[in-house]
Amino acid sequence: ITNHLPTAELQKLDAAHHFHPFTDKAGLAAKGARVILRGEGVWLTDSEGHRIIDGMAGLWCVNIGYGRKELAQVAARQMDELPYYNTFFQTTHVPAIALAAKIAELAPGDLNHVFFASSGSEANDTNIRLVRRYWDVKGMPWRKTIIARWNGYHGSTMGGGSLGGMKPIHAHGGKIDGIEHIDQPYWWAEGGDMSEDEFGLARARQLEEKILQVGPDNVAAFIGEPVQGAGGVIIPPRTYWPEIQRICQKYGILLIADEVITGFGRTGQWFGSQTFGIKPHIMTIAKGLSSGYQPIGGSIVCDEVAEVVGGAGEFFHGYTYSGHPVAAAVALENLRIMQDEKVVEHVRDVAHPYLKERWDALAEHPLVGEAKLVGLMGSIALTPDKAKRAKFAGEEGTVGYRCRERCFANDLIMRAVGDRMIIAPPLVITPSEIDILVDRAKKSLDECYAGLKKDGLL
Numbered sequence: 001i002t003n004h005l006p007t008a009e010l011q012k013l014d015a016a017h018h019f020h021p022f023t024d025k026a027g028l029a030a031k032g033a034r035v036i037l038r039g040e041g042v043w044l045t046d047s048e049g050h051r052i053i054d055g056m057a058g059l060w061c062v063n064i065g066y067g068r069k070e071l072a073q074v075a076a077r078q079m080d081e082l083p084y085y086n087t088f089f090q091t092t093h094v095p096a097i098a099l100a101a102k103i104a105e106l107a108p109g110d111l112n113h114v115f116f117a118s119s120g121s122e123a124n125d126t127n128i129r130l131v132r133r134y135w136d137v138k139g140m141p142w143r144k145t146i147i148a149r150w151n152g153y154h155g156s157t158m159g160g161g162s163l164g165g166m167k168p169i170h171a172h173g174g175k176i177d178g179i180e181h182i183d184q185p186y187w188w189a190e191g192g193d194m195s196e197d198e199f200g201l202a203r204a205r206q207l208e209e210k211i212l213q214v215g216p217d218n219v220a221a222f223i224g225e226p227v228q229g230a231g232g233v234i235i236p237p238r239t240y241w242p243e244i245q246r247i248c249q250k251y252g253i254l255l256i257a258d259e260v261i262t263g264f265g266r267t268g269q270w271f272g273s274q275t276f277g278i279k280p281h282i283m284t285i286a287k288g289l290s291s292g293y294q295p296i297g298g299s300i301v302c303d304e305v306a307e308v309v310g311g312a313g314e315f316f317h318g319y320t321y322s323g324h325p326v327a328a329a330v331a332l333e334n335l336r337i338m339q340d341e342k343v344v345e346h347v348r349d350v351a352h353p354y355l356k357e358r359w360d361a362l363a364e365h366p367l368v369g370e371a372k373l374v375g376l377m378g379s380i381a382l383t384p385d386k387a388k389r390a391k392f393a394g395e396e397g398t399v400g401y402r403c404r405e406r407c408f409a410n411d412l413i414m415r416a417v418g419d420r421m422i423i424a425p426p427l428v429i430t431p432s433e434i435d436i437l438v439d440r441a442k443k444s445l446d447e448c449y450a451g452l453k454k455d456g457l458l
């Protein structure tokens with residue numbers, strides 16, 4: 001039933017049997033899901049023949065763009081050779097070895113050891129186990145608390161979902177013990193009359209307050225995204241990360257940088273930690289690791305943590321598909337393409353500078369309060385009053401939803417997070433494709449604005 005049934009039939013079957021993630025099931029069933037058939041570069045085609053420019057690279061992940069046949073060929077060859085074997089019982093296989101070595105080569109500093117998973121959530125669950133085991137071995141088994149940020153996102157497993165600071169996720173199934181949250185460095189909405197620099201320090205210093213409240217001897221680690229992605233592309237003030245780093249070093253707590261979105265070129269360097277001057281003990285990776293062509297994630301672990309945990313007998317953790325040979329082979333080919341075609345340099349030297357000029361110009365739009373971009377992840381804050389950085393009357397997210405609907409109508413995919421619009425296109429996007437993306441975004445903003453005016457909401 002792949003591409004041959006008519007859309008309505010596919011939608012009916014989907015509504016009858018498919019439980020979608022993060023979706024209002026009944027609402028979608030009534031409306032019918034958009035059936036995506038194929039992708040090419042930055043373009044998607046749906047079952048109604050619409051050609052859509054994918055401003056979100058799938059879910060922040062299709063860094064090299066759709067339709068790269070080399071990855072399919074590598075997958076087929078690996079499937080023929082060794083479709084699966086595990087790395088549990090003192091066995092390994094070439095794809096897992098080669099990918100771990102390649103990641104160690106690309107990762108900064110002494111981040112030389114990779115624990116594989118099939119997703120970012122699973123990798124963050126690994127991280128919870130790793131840091132708690134590290135302190136056990138160091139003779140401080142009480143050091144279990146991990147501090148994270150409200151409105152951070154670290155996945156949807158019980159561990160990853162608890163590390164995340166999104167209350168609706170905690171409300172659906174609960175939160176595990178030993179996780180604490182501090183406020184996010186979101187100056188535009190929460191900075192009041194502080195300067196960005198002051199605000200960055202103030203929010204970072206909440207970490208020290210929380211450490212003292214929990215008791216320094218009880219804190220295992222701090223986890224944060226260099227730039228919060230699913231939280232709305234919240235780019236922290238430049239004073240934030242150096243202060244977080246200083247506080248982590250002062251209390252000797254481990255620092256985990258969650259690079260699931262910011263990793264593999266998204267911010268104009270291989271890793272977001274390099275863009276923000278963060279020296280983490282552990283990095284969470286997924287998404288751009290394989291450009292989403294195969295489900296794979298992992299934790300890149302520094303020498304010290306790897307030696308402590310690795311030198312203390314069996315580490316009782318792992319997954320059937322940790323380092324899956326097909327996923328690993330495809331990820332390796334993805335990274336080869338990124339290196340050979342200088343994709344990260346393209347982001348830094350061509351796509352980011354070109355997009356930045358046009359993205360910044362959106363801040364002139366009457367609906368836009370702030371337009372920010374780092375590498376190829378950007379956000380605009382929608383507001384009824386720029387000077388006051390005001391929220392809209394009525395339920396938060398209503399305007400964001402209306403704007404996202406206009407984007408879809410204009411065959412552009414942009415994500416709405418609350419009343420912020422965000423983009424994270426494939427890293428291979430060209431200047432002419434950027435023009436199309438921004439033109440469609442501007443048209444959607446104009447239509448959204450006109451609609452709000454007509455409905456007396458502005």
Ligand SMILES: Cc1ncc(COP(=O)(O)O)c(CNc2cccc(C(=O)O)c2)c1O
Binds near residue numbers: 156
């Ligand atoms: C920083 C970060 N950490 C962990 C995860 C979890 O990865 P998995 O989904 O592979 O378990 C993510 C995932 N980020 C993510 C996933 C799904 C949707 C959206 C959105 O912004 O709509 C964002 C993420 O952005």
